[in-house]
Amino acid sequence: MFTRTESFREYVSSYRAVTGLMFMMMIAFVINLFPLFPGNVLFYYGTGVNLYIAEGQWWRLITPIFLHGTFTHLLFNGFSLAIFGPALEKYLGSLKFSLFFLTTGILANIATYLLLPLTYTHVGASGAIFGILGFYLYLVLFHGSNFSTNERNTVYTLTGIAVIMTFIQPQINIVGHLAGLAAGFLTAPLYWRKKW
Template identity: 50%
Template sequence: MFTRTESFKEFLRYYPVVSTIVSIHIVLYLFTIIPFIPNLWLFEHFAGVNLYIVEGEYWRLFTPIFIHNGFAHMLFNSFSLVLFGPALEQLIGKGKFIIIYLTAGIAANIATLIIEPLTYIHVGASGAIFGLFGFFMAMILFKKSKLSAANSQLIITITVIGVLMTFLQPNINIIAHLFGLLAGFLIGSVLLSDKKRG
């Protein structure tokens, strides 16, 4: 389920949403290192800056989901998405995947706005990716027949490790991780709990 055996062309065809999101990550990262574009331009106009959001720049609740602070940050989030996104995109379909991903990411940024100070600045897809983990957790609870016992255990393990690392690593938006996870779980609860449990 989480082992990728497709060729590059097959991956693009089978998982268009994940492929598109990762492509956006890469393109926006390249914009931050292209010599003739000021390096900070993207961050100045689209990063999550709480002060600017309360002043009316509401697009900053959405755009930080696709921007990353450096190559390692972009690579880690994109790699996580490539590992865990395709299975969910295949299970629930492109439309629901987009809704879960973006809603969790925006919810994480709204929580960051409410809890963190106005001077707080943030970027990254982690809140949205934790939303996928949250949805998987809801699936384990409400539709466990969709996942094998081994895959369920893997998801639980990765989620627990992710939450623990949230508190152990420096410069992490803890609020985004936790509320992205919660948002994904709540979305999954709504979409899955009203169906017959399996």
């Protein structure tokens, strides 16, 4: 399910949504690394700042999904999307996958806004990526007959490791991760169809 055997060209043409999302994250990082606009404008206006959201800057519930503070942060989230995203995009189709990804990311950011202090700031696509894991968790728990024992165990293991790492690693938006996982799990039935 998560093994990729396509060439780069096949991957790009087969998984347009995953590729597009990764490209947007990389472009945003490069623009921040080599500012094309003064004052790191993407981070200035795009970082999730709870205080500014409270003042009406609602777009900050969306823009943090595409911003990453370090190359390691971008690499980890990009790699996770590249591995976990294709099977779900193939199942949902590019448009629905994009909608699901953005919805779970936004819901994770809303939870961050509601549950963390106004001084809290955050960036990253982790909430949306945890949403993907939540979708897989829903599938193997409620429609497990569509998957092999190995596939089910892989989903359980990856989800467990991701949750454990959330509490171990420093400077992690725990609320965003867990809310993204819950959002993916709870909204998955809206996208479910019998054929996997």
